[in-house]
Amino acid sequence: MAIQEKSPNSNHQYVGRGSFIGKNMVCSERGFPLxxxxxxxxxxxxxxxxxxxxxxxxxxxxxxxxxxxxxxILDGLRFITTL
Incomplete structure (x- = not known):
């Protein structure tokens, strides 16, 4: 996720089987700006x-x-006012 979230051209993202394997996923501050x-x-x-x-x-x-x-899902979604 760390590499993908810095992509300036990403409008739509699919994270599915095989693209992320782990127990914890983090979307960082200023990640996925668009x-x-x-x-x-x-x-x-x-x-x-x-x-x-x-x-x-x-x-x-x-x-x-x-x-x-x-x-x-920790309460970070509450900060996304467009959702």
Whole structure:
């Protein structure tokens, strides 16, 4: 995610099976500055997703599907006022 979130041209992002393998995912402050839609799908091992304040300021569409181990999305989503 650290490399992808710095991409200045990324408007839509799909994070699916095989593209992220881990228990914890972080979207850093100022990460994904132009991202408008995000789909998290088939991330079977993901347990916690942390969104830091200032991440994804343009996000207006978020879909999470088949992330059965996801236990927690920390309150960072409250900072995304466009969602």
């Amino acid at each position: 991202l408008q839609s995000l789909l998290l799908s088939n991330l079977y091992y993901l347990e916690e997703w942390r969104v830091e304040q200032g991440a994804m300021p343009s996000l207006f569409c978020l879909e999470i599907e088949f992330c059965d181990s996801l236990k927690m």
